[in-house]
Amino acid sequence: MDLPVKQLRSKAEQDLLDVFSAVNEALPGAENKTVAKIRSDALADYASVGLPHRRVEAWKYTDLRSQMPEAFPLVQASGRAISDAEIETALSPRIAGIDAYRLVVAEGEFRPELSDVTALKEKGAELHSLAETLEHLPEELKPLLAESGYQRSGFEVAPTATKQIPDPIIALNKALMTGGVILRLKQGAALDKPVHLINLDGEGEPSASVTRAIVVLEKGTSLDLIESYASLGGRGLQRNAMTQIVLGESAAIEHSKLQLEDAEAMHLANLIVTMGAEARYNGFQYSLGARLSRNDVRVLFEGEGGTMSFNGAALLKDSQHCDTTMVVEHMVPHCTSRELYKAVLDGDSRGVFQAKVIVAPDAQKTDGKQMGQALLLSQGAEFDTKPELEIFADDVVCGHGATSGQIDEDLLFYLEARGIPEPTARALLIQAFVGEALEQIEDEPVREALTAATADWLGVAFD
């Protein structure tokens, strides 16, 4: 007897297909054959795998299929004015107050009138709305838009792995992206201030926002990029945000991503960084909001001599869940990668940090180290960390470490014995724990704003 093979979809999985059918013809670039093909291929990729679940190794600790009961419709941009005061409320005054060129993406749409477009262009930056670009897609952008996030290397000893499974979150981003920005610094361009890409969504009825940011730094240019994601106080937000950073030869970026959404939000983010020769990436991810957040980070060393430092901190409470999963691929020799991730977990929250470092056979003299650390403040908190090293070269230095523990009672006693009341002493130690990662941020105003945000989270103030 032949049993019919029937794919069972969860409600959310089916919802997502329905969302696509409903909006497909109205999405930006619908008239453009290349874009339409990218979208329909991506949807097919998504449909072939569905939402990730715990039996998918990379999603072992974040069972999205079971944690996402339904998918919200795509946000309908109203184009309404958004005041500075609203931005300040969404981001906190300190973060909104960081002196930077602003780029605002709200309700899934780039908002030039809220952004410093003229000032950026005067400084030589090239800036485009993603939605407009999709209408007449230049050939050179096609590979970036069609990016699938596939692993580039590591198949030499396992050729059977060459058939890669599509990443459904990236696939959904490709299929449904409505807006965002493309920022390019051409050789010789230089900005005197950071660029702050502010993403605001989740107003009114539950909705989904699917956006894309592409940042290309040509040879020798440098940029200080802050990306913040916040809520506008509605009844539910499902976000799918993808950021691609392409660093040319000797290009350098200081990149801080701040996740500040409300406690009901779902935040799915992909970051893909490609590193040219001698390129430098210094990144920080600060996760404070959202009930469920997942940050997929892929760093690809394509040119020799690149240096990458990725650091992060998650401050979670109640039943928040934050998963940061990285894949760092050393495809060429003489590159250095560092990861330091700190999670402070209270209530029944759960932190996940997974980092895989792949060193291709040619990538000799690779230097890769990673560390994931959690401070558990309650019995109900959980930290899962999984380092993975796949090394196919023989002359490399690679290491990984993980710790998970409670506040050290000896340290606490020392502070209390000096007259510091226990709650303050605890806060001081937590601040110090997070501070080790925050110290890696080179942009001082960002570092100070996040240090203050951490103190706010702890409910104390140290001046």
Place this chain on the structure above:
Amino acid sequence: MLEIKNLHARIDDREILKGLDLKVPAGEVHAIMGPNGSGKSTLAYVLAGKEEYEVTEGSITWNGQNLLEMGPDERAAAGVFLAFQYPIEIPGVATMTFLRTAVNSVRKARGQEEYSTPEFMRVVREHAKELKIDPEMLKRPLNMGFSGGEKKRNEILQMSLLEPSLCVLDETDSGLDIDALRIVADGVNRLRSPDRSMIVITHYQRLLNYIVPDRVHVLSQGQVARSGDADLALELEKTGYAEFRGEAA
């Protein structure tokens, strides 16, 4: 006046203090000596209120207040200061932030006005200078990368900033060379005053050449076995602790 009566204290299942009695009047410096394991450091921790040490019997009163009912921070506010034998390194906490938080916590608890940042900086600089502490050191994380001597000087700096009335110095001389010992001892001596009591815990007589005690007590097996004046320390230097070791615990 510190008054300890019939103090029994244990850690895990081991009884360390077994009926200790001690009185330290205001303004006096008392040295506590004794062989390893006699309970010297336990006494220091119990006075400061370390949780792992369980007091099963007896009492400690400081100027009439029952110390055993108070948390470590409350004891600090009441004037108790323990200079640690092994000052703790705390990465990520800037020494200056720590000092200011501690001093202002204590001032607040004592009903004194908290220092503003500039005021505090000035006060710290003055005290640091007397202890020959490089102000650069205060910018570093607490005790991180400090030498043994720097850590002990930092303890004395904290002691002078917190203006305690009962100072407990736990083996402050350990790990110090003679120059560092002199600086630390000078710092302690400057703090001697008629309304400040001190307990100087040490294994060796050497420190007591610099900080001359009013009384010396020898601890043995969790009790005060013998008390005397400063000369008792000199005598011990000659005879050693053999007679106080007794049967092994």
